[in-house]
Amino acid sequence: MVRPATPAPPSAAPPTSVAPSRLAARWVALGFAAVIAAVLAGLTIGPAGVPAGRALAEVADHIPFVDVDSGLSRSQAAIVWDVRLPRVVLGLLVGAMLGLAGGAYQGVFRNPLADPYLLGVAAGAGLGATLAIVSGLSDVSGPLDPLPLAAFAGALSAVALTYLVGAGGEERRSPATLILAGVAIAALLTAVQTFVQQRHADTIRQVYAWILGRLTTVGWSEVGVMLPYVVVVSVVVLLLRRSLDVLAVGDEEATSLGLPVDRIRTIVVVAASLGTAAAVATSGLIGFVGLVVPHTVRLLGGRSYRTILPMSILLGGAFLVGADLLARTVISPAEVPIGVITAFFGAPFFVVLLRTRRAGPV
C-alpha cells in the first residue's frame, strides 16, 4: 500500500464508475433450468406413465389459440391437466413463497435462523386448523373449505399478536424483541393447541396429517388461492431488495444513511407473513424450505438480496416440486407427508453444503 502523504487531487483522472452486484444471468438460467426440470419430472412421473413430450403438448393445448394434439387418451389428458399440473404449480407457488419469505425474514431480522414461521405463523395456523377439525367445522362440505380459512386466520392472528407485543410501546424496540415475542406467542399457542388436541384424541391423526403438510389439490382451486399472494408479495419484497442490502450494516447505520428502517421492516414482515399464512392454509406446515433455500443461494451466489430473493423464489419452487414427487412416489400408492421429505433430504444436503462452503453471516 502506498500511503498518500499528499493525497492526489480529486478528479485528476477521469471519473471511473463502479459496478454494483447484480443478479447474474447464469443464476437466472440455472434457476429456470431447475424449475423446468422439476415441472417435467412432476408431470411425467407417476403410476400412469405419460411421456414428457406428450405431457407438454397437452399443457400447450390448453393455452388459448394454441391447438396441439397431444395424442393422449382422455384419462391420460385428465391426469396431466387436472391432477398433476395443478399439484406441480401449487408446489412451485408454495415453495417460492416459503423460500422468499425465509430470505426476507433473514434480511430484516439479520438473523440466520429466521424462517417463515419465526413470528408464530406455524403455531397460529396449527391452532386454527386444530380448532376447525375438533369442532367438526372441517367436515362441513361447501364451496369454501373452512380448514384453510381457520389456519389462515390463526396464522395472521398470531403474527398480529407478536407484532403488538414485540413492536408496541413508545420506545423503539430492537428486532430481537420481536423475535422473542414470536417465540413466546408460539409457545403459548402451541400449548393451547396441545391441550385442545389432547381433549379430542379421536381427531389426532387428522390434525397430524395437516400439520406435516401435503400438496393435495382439487382441480385448480388451491392454485387460484395461492397465486395472487405469491405475485403481490414477490413484487413488494423484490422491490425492497436494495433496502434489505442496506440493512446489513445494522439499524443505526442504515438509519443514518437515510433508510426508514422501521417502515421497511414492517412492510416486509407484513408481506412475508401474509404470504406464509396463505401457503400454510393451502398446504399445511412444510418446514425447512424457508430456512435452507435462501441459505443455499447465499452460500453459492453471494450475500446480496438482489440475488438471494429472486433465486429463492425459483429454487424454492423447484425444490418443493421435487420433494412432492418423492412424497407421492416412494411408498406409492400411499403418500409420505411432504414436510418429512423436505427435512429428510434438505437437512443432509444443507449440512454437506455448510461443510464444503465458507459460511457467510446474513
Add this chain to the structure above:
Amino acid sequence: MSVPALTDAASPAIAVAGVYVNIGKACLLHDVTFEVARGDWLSIIGPNGAGKTTLLRALAGGRRSEGSVIVGGADPARLRPRDRAALVAVVAQEPMLPDRMRVADYVLLGRTRFVPMFGVESTTDLDVAGEMLQLVDLAGMGNRPLETLSGGERRRVAIARALAQDTPMLLLDEPTTSLDVGHQQEVLDLVDHLCRTQGLTVISTMNDLTLAGHYSHRLLLLHRGRAVAEGDVADVLTADIVASVYGARVRLIDTPDGPAVVPTRRGHLAPVDPAEQEGS
C-alpha cells in the same frame, strides 16, 4: 423535504446550546454549549466515559436530548432519516463492514438517500461511488470483499461511503483508534485534505490528544458530561488542564504542528527542566 439550505454563510454549521442527555438517572451530558463554523474541524476530546460518543450521536440525531441541537439549521432528531442523511454523514468507531460484501456495494450504500425506497441506484450514483473510491485512493478495489481490506483501508472505505452521501458535514467517531501510526496519519491526512478542498465541516472524537491538536482547528474538552474547555488548540491543550481532567502525568512539547502531549513515568513528574532536575 424541508431541509434548510446552507446558504447563509454567516450562521454556524452546528449550534449546540444547553444540551442534556439523561438515561434513567445517569446524566451523560450536562449543559453542553458550543458552535462550529462552516468548514471548521472540531475535535471532541476527553477521558473515556466523558460523553464524546454520546455528543456525536446527539449531533447525528440518533440520541434524544434536551436543549437545543441545531445542525445545518434544523434539529436532526426531528428530521426524517432521509433528510437527516442529507445533512450529516457518520463514520462509526467500528463501522459494520458486512462479510463478503464488495467494496463497490459498500460505498454505494452511501447513496441510499438518493435512491427511492422501492428502487436501485442510478448511473449518477455509480459514478459518484467510483469518484469517492478514487478520492480515498481505493480505485480499482471495487470488487474486493470488505474482509480482505487492511485496517487503514477499512477506515478509508467507510469514509468513502460517508462522502458518497454528499453532505456538508462529516461526523467521525474515533477515526484513528486501533490503527498504527502510519495508518492514523493516512486517515487524518485524507480528512484534512477533504476539509480543505471540499469545504466539509468535520466533527471528530479523538483519544490521541497530539493528533487531535495537530489536525483539528478547534478542540472541545468534555469531562463527566460537561464541556470544561473549548477553543483553539493552544488554549485547551495545557499541561494543567490535561493533568486535572485525565488524571495523567504529561509533558507538553512544542512542535511546528502544535503541542505534542507526552506521558511521563511515575517519579519523573516534577522535573521538567533538566537544570531544575539537578538542583532537587
